[in-house]
Amino acid sequence: xxxxxxxxxxxxxxxxxxxxxxxxxxxxxxxxxxxxxxxxxxxxxxxxxxxxxxxxxxxxxxxxxxxxxxxxxxxxxxxxxxxxxxxxxxxxxxxxxxxxxxxxxxxxxxxxxxxxxxxxxxxxxxxxxxxxxxxxxxxxxxxxxxxxxxxxxxxxxxxxxxxxxxxxxxxxxxxxxxxxxxxxxxxxxxxxxxxxxxxxxxxxxxxxxxxxxxxxxxxxxxxxxxxxxxxxxxxxxxxxxxxxxxxxxxxxxxxxxxxxxxxxxxxxxxxxxxxxxxxxxxxxxxxxxxxxxxxxxxxxxxxxxxxxxxxxxxxxxxxxxxxxxxxxxxxxxxxxxxxxxxxxxxxxxxxxxxxxxxxxxxxxxxxxxxxxxxxxxxxxxxxxxxxxxxxxxxxxxxxxxxxxxxxxx
Amino acid sequence: xxxxxxxxxxxxxxxxxxxxxxxxxxxxxxxxxxxxxxxxxxxxxxxxxxxxxxxxxxxxxxxxxxxxxxxxxxxxxxxxxxxxxxxxxxxxxxxxxxxxxxxxxxxxxxxxxxxxxxxxxxxxxxxxxxxxxxxxxxxxxxxxxxxxxxxxxxxxxxxxxxxxxxxxxxxxxxxxxxxxxxxxxxxxxxxxxxxxxxxxxxxxxxxxxxxxxxxxxxxxxxxxxxxxxxxxxxxxxxxxxxxxxxxxxxxxxxxxxxxxxxxxxxxxxxxxxxxxxxxxxxxxxxxxxxxxxxxxxxxxxxxxxxxxxxxxxxxxxxxxxxxxxxxxxxxxxxxxxxxxxxxxxxxxxxxxxxxxxxxxxxxxxxxxxxxxxxxxxxxxxxxxxxxxxxxxxxxxxxxxxxxxxxxxx
Numbered sequence: 001x002x003x004x005x006x007x008x009x010x011x012x013x014x015x016x017x018x019x020x021x022x023x024x025x026x027x028x029x030x031x032x033x034x035x036x037x038x039x040x041x042x043x044x045x046x047x048x049x050x051x052x053x054x055x056x057x058x059x060x061x062x063x064x065x066x067x068x069x070x071x072x073x074x075x076x077x078x079x080x081x082x083x084x085x086x087x088x089x090x091x092x093x094x095x096x097x098x099x100x101x102x103x104x105x106x107x108x109x110x111x112x113x114x115x116x117x118x119x120x121x122x123x124x125x126x127x128x129x130x131x132x133x134x135x136x137x138x139x140x141x142x143x144x145x146x147x148x149x150x151x152x153x154x155x156x157x158x159x160x161x162x163x164x165x166x167x168x169x170x171x172x173x174x175x176x177x178x179x180x181x182x183x184x185x186x187x188x189x190x191x192x193x194x195x196x197x198x199x200x201x202x203x204x205x206x207x208x209x210x211x212x213x214x215x216x217x218x219x220x221x222x223x224x225x226x227x228x229x230x231x232x233x234x235x236x237x238x239x240x241x242x243x244x245x246x247x248x249x250x251x252x253x254x255x256x257x258x259x260x261x262x263x264x265x266x267x268x269x270x271x272x273x274x275x276x277x278x279x280x281x282x283x284x285x286x287x288x289x290x291x292x293x294x295x296x297x298x299x300x301x302x303x304x305x306x307x308x309x310x311x312x313x314x315x316x317x318x319x320x321x322x323x324x325x326x327x328x329x330x331x332x333x334x335x336x337x338x339x340x341x342x343x344x345x346x347x348x349x350x351x352x353x354x355x356x357x358x359x360x361x362x363x364x365x366x367x368x369x370x371x372x373x374x375x376x377x378x379x380x381x382x383x384x385x386x387x388x389x390x391x392x393x394x395x396x397x398x399x400x401x402x403x404x405x406x407x408x409x
Numbered sequence: 410x411x412x413x414x415x416x417x418x419x420x421x422x423x424x425x426x427x428x429x430x431x432x433x434x435x436x437x438x439x440x441x442x443x444x445x446x447x448x449x450x451x452x453x454x455x456x457x458x459x460x461x462x463x464x465x466x467x468x469x470x471x472x473x474x475x476x477x478x479x480x481x482x483x484x485x486x487x488x489x490x491x492x493x494x495x496x497x498x499x500x501x502x503x504x505x506x507x508x509x510x511x512x513x514x515x516x517x518x519x520x521x522x523x524x525x526x527x528x529x530x531x532x533x534x535x536x537x538x539x540x541x542x543x544x545x546x547x548x549x550x551x552x553x554x555x556x557x558x559x560x561x562x563x564x565x566x567x568x569x570x571x572x573x574x575x576x577x578x579x580x581x582x583x584x585x586x587x588x589x590x591x592x593x594x595x596x597x598x599x600x601x602x603x604x605x606x607x608x609x610x611x612x613x614x615x616x617x618x619x620x621x622x623x624x625x626x627x628x629x630x631x632x633x634x635x636x637x638x639x640x641x642x643x644x645x646x647x648x649x650x651x652x653x654x655x656x657x658x659x660x661x662x663x664x665x666x667x668x669x670x671x672x673x674x675x676x677x678x679x680x681x682x683x684x685x686x687x688x689x690x691x692x693x694x695x696x697x698x699x700x701x702x703x704x705x706x707x708x709x710x711x712x713x714x715x716x717x718x719x720x721x722x723x724x725x726x727x728x729x730x731x732x733x734x735x736x737x738x739x740x741x742x743x744x745x746x747x748x749x750x751x752x753x754x755x756x757x758x759x760x761x762x763x764x765x766x767x768x769x770x771x772x773x774x775x776x777x778x779x780x781x782x783x784x785x786x787x788x789x790x791x792x793x794x795x796x797x798x799x800x801x802x803x804x805x806x807x808x809x810x811x812x813x814x815x816x817x818x
Contacts, residue, residue, distance in 0.1 A: 058741030058749040088737050090750065090766030123734025124767050228720040229638075233738055311637045311720070311805075312813055319814035325532025328497050332467030332642055340467040341499065357499030358533050396720075398810050404724035405806070 003403070008278035008286050008374060008394075009161040015148035016166070018177050019202040020044030020242025023147030025154030028135035030128060031083025031121055036154035038132055039080040040139040041198070042108055044242045049075035049116065050210035052218045054235035060087035061097040061127075062117040063236060069113045073207025075240055076110035078198060079117050079132070080155050082183070086119040086127040087233045096129035103133040107140040118196050118236045120157055120183065152181040155196055158403070159183050163275040169203075169264035171257055174247030176203040178265055182272040184279065197222070197237040197272055203261060204243035209254030213262050214239045221269035224301070224391040225277045228400070229309040239265075277392050282399025285317055287392065290379045294387035299336040301389035306334035307378065314396035320371040322364065324352045331380060342383030347371065355383075412812070417687035417695050417783060417803075418570040424557035425575070427586050428611040429453030429651025432556030434563030437544035439537060440492025440530055445563035447541055448489040449548040450607070451517055453651045458484035458525065459619035461627045463644035469496035470506040470536075471526040472645060478522045482616025484649055485519035487607060488526050488541070489564050491592075495528040495536040496642045505538035512542040516549040527605050527645045529566055529592065561590040564605055567812070568592050572684040578612070578673035580666055583656030585612040587670075587677055593685040606646040606681055612670060613652035618663030622671050623648045630678035634686050634801045637809070638718040646678075686801050691808025694726055696801065699788045703796035708745040710798035715743035716787065723805035729780040731773065733761045740789060751792030756780065764792075 020043060028038035051070050053063045069075075079100055086093045101115040108115070119127060152162035166179040180199035205213075218237055248257055278286055289307050294300035307313055310330040316323040324345045331338050341356035348370025352362055370376065376395075429452060437447035460479050462472045478484075488509055495502045510524040517524070528536060561571035575588040589608035614622075627646050657666055687695055698716050703709035716722055719739040725732040733754045740747055750765035757779025761771050779785065785804075 054741075055744075056738070056741030057743070057745070057747040058737050058752065088734060088749065088752075088762065088765060088767075090764070092766070123737065124762065230719050230721045230735075230738060230742065233741055310639050311809070312639045315810055315813035318810065321814075325497060326639075328467050328532065329465070329639060329642055332463075332465030333639065334466070335464075336466070338466040340497065343467070343497075353497065353533065355499070356497060357501070358497075396810065397814070398807055400720070401724055401727065401805065401807050401810060404721055405728035405730075 003158060003160050005160045006279045006283060008283055010275060010278060012149060012152065012162055012164055013166055015164055015179055016177065017145035018179055018200050018242065019244030020047060021200045022143035022145055023151040024139045024142040024144060025147065025150040026135045026139045026142070028081060028131045030081055030131050036150065037082045038135045038139060039151045039154040040104065040136065040143065041078040041151065042143050043076050043240055044244055045076065047075050047240050047242045048073050048205060048207040048210050050207060050214040050239045052214060052237045054233060056233045058088060058233050060085050060119060060233050061089060061093035062086055062119045064094065065097040065101065065117050066236065066238070069116060072113060074114050075116055076114040077104050077108045077116070078238065079104050079115060080196065081119050081132050082155055082157050083121040084119060084125055084127045085121045085123050085233065087123045089124065089126045092126045096127040099129050100132055103136050107136055116238055120155065120196055123233065148179065148181065155181065155183045157183065159279050161279060163272060163279070165268045165271040167264040167268045169261040171203055171250065171261055172248035174245055176201055176245040176247065176261065178268055180268055180272050182276055184276040199239040199268065201241050202245040203241050204245060204247065205241045205250045205258070206252040208252045209250055209258065210239055210241055212254055213258065213265055216262070217266045217269040220266055221273040225273045226305060226308050226391070226393050228281065274392060277394050280394035281403045282397040283394030284397055285374055285376050285395045287317055287376045287378065287394060288390060289393070290388070290390050291382070292388040293382040293384055295337045295385040296387040297389055300387040301391065302336050303331055303334045303380065304389045304391040306330045307380070308391050308393035311396055314393065317376055318395040318397045322347050322352065322367045322371050327378060327380065328353070337384060338382055339384060344381040344383065346379040348377055412567060412569050414569045415688045415692060417692055419684060419687060421558060421561065421571055421573055422575055424573055424588055425586065426554035427588055427609050427651065428653030429456060430609045431552035431554055432560040433548045433551040433553060434556065434559040435544045435548045435551070437490065437540045439490055439540050445559065446491045447544045447548060448560045448563040449513065449545065449552065450487040450560065451552050452484050452486060452649055453653055454485065456484050456649050456651045457482050457614060457616040457619050459616060459623040459648045461623055461646045463642055465642045467497060467642050469494050469528060469642050470498060470502035471495055471528045473503065474506040474510065474526050475645065475647070478525060481522060483523050484525055485523040486513050486517045486525070487647065488513050488524060489605065490528050490541050491564055491566050492530040493528060493534055493536045494530045494532050494642065496532045498533065498535045501535045505536040508538050509541055512545050516545055525647055529564070529605055532642065557588065557590065564590065564592045566592065568688050570688060572681055572688070574677045574680040576673040576677045578670040580612055580659065580670055581657035583654060585610055585654040585656065585670065587674055589677055589681050591681040591685055593688065608648040608677065610650050611654040612650050613654060613656065614650045614659050614667070615661040617661045618659055618667065619648055619650055621663055622667065622674055625671070626675045626678040629675055630682040634682045635714060635717050637690065683801060686803050689803035690812045691806040692803030693806055694783055694785050694804040696726055696785045696787065696803060697799065698802070699797070699799050700791070701797040702791040702793055704746045704794040705796040706798055709796040710800065711745050712740055712743045712789065713798045713800040715739045716789070717800050717802035720805055723802065726785055727804040727806045731756050731761065731776045731780050736787060736789065737762070746793060747791055748793060753790040753792065755788040757786055
C-alpha cells in the first residue's frame, strides 16, 4: 500500500554540510524492498552527544543501548535502520544491538559505546542484524558531507515525505549551524508510530550543557505534539555537537553564551516536530491548541493534551464541524482544575463560548470558513490563573483506520 | 442518518413489573421527530435513592441538580429527556432543570428535590424545557407498571438497540427484583457519548446502604468499560429502592443480609455496561482485557484501560490483526510499573509472548480464528505481583469516523 503524500507536507529545505558530519544510506533489505532502510552517520573525534528517549516502560533494545552509552557523552557514529524496531526481542535484541555497534565501531575506529543506535518498524521480531552489519562497509565507503537527504529518506517507515530542518545560531561572535532530520508517523505494515530525530551541529558544546539544551527543547516541541496518544517504544532524539566550529569556549554547565543557540535549537526541534504531525497517519489538518488561564503551565498542558487526544474532538475537526461542546467535554475529563462557569472556547480566533455558555449571536461564518482550512486553531481560556500551554495534533480520519486496521502482512 | 443495529446487540429481556415503579414515554419534540424522547418514572412514597455521576469538571445542569438532591436520599420521580444534554448552558440550564423538577413534583405530589433529572444529547444549547414540561401531564396520565420497554427506548439517542436487564435477589427469606435500563453510546447528531442508567428495585434499603452498593457496583462495571476514552459530561447511574417488598429490615449501613442483593446488582450493572459497549460507536467486536500480575489492582486497571483506549490496539482488532506488539506498547505507555522482560501476552487463550519476547513457534492458527469472531479476549501477565483487573471495550472502525465526523446539523 503506497500512501499519497500528506496534503500538509512541507518541502525539504536545502541542507548545507556540517563540519564533522558525513552520512550515507543503503538498502540493507531488512524488511522493505527497493528502498533504502539503513543509515550511517560518522562524527568527528571529540563530538559530544545528548539524548532523550521514550518514557515507555517497554523500550526497545536500541534505546537501552543509547541510555547506557549516553553518560560518557561521546559519539563517533549513529546507525539507524527502518523496518524492524528491535523491540520486545529479549536477549536476542540486546545481542543484535551490540553486534551492530561493534561492527560500526570497527569501521569508524572507536569504542562500541561511542556508536549510537536507533531502529524503527515492526515490533516483536528479532532484528536480522547480519543484514545490517553486512551493509555497513558499503555505507562507510559511501559517507558524504552531502548525504543529508539520503539519510532523511533512509530512516522513513511509512512517512509520506522526508523531514529535515536547519538553522544558523551565534555563539559569541561565531556562527554555528544546526541541522536535524526526523521520521514519523505513518504506517503501512502497521506497528508503532515511532518517532526518531537526529540533530547535528558543528558547535563545541560540552555534553552536560548539550543535554540541558536538548531536554528543554524537546519538552517545548516533541513533547507537545500527538497524533494518536500512543507513545512509541522507540522514541529517540539525539543531538550531536562535532566541535568543528571556532567560537568562545562553552563551560560544561552551559551559560548565557548559548542563548541564541538554545533559541535556534528549540525553533528547529519544533519545526521537525510539526513536520511529524503534518505526516500524522491520515492527517488532513494540522491543529494548534492554545490553553490559557489554567492554574499552572503543567495543568494547561494536560488540558491541551486532553483536547488533542480526544477522538471526538479529532473526528469533529475531520468533519469540519465547529463542535465546541466536545472541547468542553475534553476540558472536563482532563482531571485538572476547571470551573465550568468561567470557561471560554474560540476557534480560529472567534470566541464561541464564554463564562460557561454559548456567546449569544456569535457569527459562525468565520468559524465555518476557518474549519475548512488546512490549519485549525483552538483556544481555551479557563479563567482561573496564568498557566498556559500550546500543543499540536492532527485530525482523526478514515485514513487512520485504513492505515492501522490493515493486516501487518 | 439511521444506523444499522449493532452486530453485537442483545435482545431485550422480559421485564416484569416492580412494585412501586410506573413508567411512561412520550414525544416531546425536543430535537428528534417521530420518536419518543421524554420519559417519566414515578416511584412509591418512601423510595430511597443512590446515585453516581460523571467525574467531568464540566457536568451538565441535571447532574448538578441530582447531586444537590441526593443527600436527602428520597425520590418520588425521574424525568429523562433525549436530544439535548442541557450541558454548558449556564444559568438558563439550571433554570430549565429546576422548572422541569417543579412541574413533575406538582404532578406527582412531592417536593421538587425528590424529582431526579437526566438529559442527553447536544451540548451548549439551552434545553427547551417548556416542551418537556408540556409533555409531563400526558406522561403522568400514561404511567404504567409495564412501561419498561417504552422507557428504555425513550432515553435512546443514537443507540441502535434498547438496553435493559433484570435480576432476582434474596434478602433473608424474601425475593426482591432489580431491573435497570441504560442508554449509550452511538451518535447521529454527534455530541457527547452520554451514558445514562436507571436501576429500580422493590427492596427496602436505606439510602446510605444503597449508595454503598451502587458505588461498589459501578466501579466493577461501568467504570471498567470504554468506547473511546471520552468521558461524558452527563454520565449518570441512579438506583431507586421502592421498599415495596417485605423482607427483614436492612440497617442504614447495610450488612451481610445484602450479600446476594449486592451480587445480583453487580451482575445487572455489568450486563447493562456491556450492552452499552456492544452498542459502541461503529463497534464490530466486543473486547475483554484481563490484566494479571500487576503490582496492585489499581495498577492493573490502569494498564488494562491503557490497552482498551489505545487507537492502535483498537484499529488492529478491527483489522483482525493479532498485533501483540501494540499491546506491549500500550502497557509501556501506561505509566505503571512494568518489567519488559517479564511481560506475557495472550489472545484468545494462546500465549504469543512471554518473558519479554515472542513465544518461539507458537501456533498462530487459533489466534487468527479467534480474532475473526465477535468477541476478542486479550490477556496480559506482568509477572510482578498479584494485582488484576478486567475491562471491556470495542474496536475502532470506519463506523466511528462516519458517526463522529459528520456535521451536527
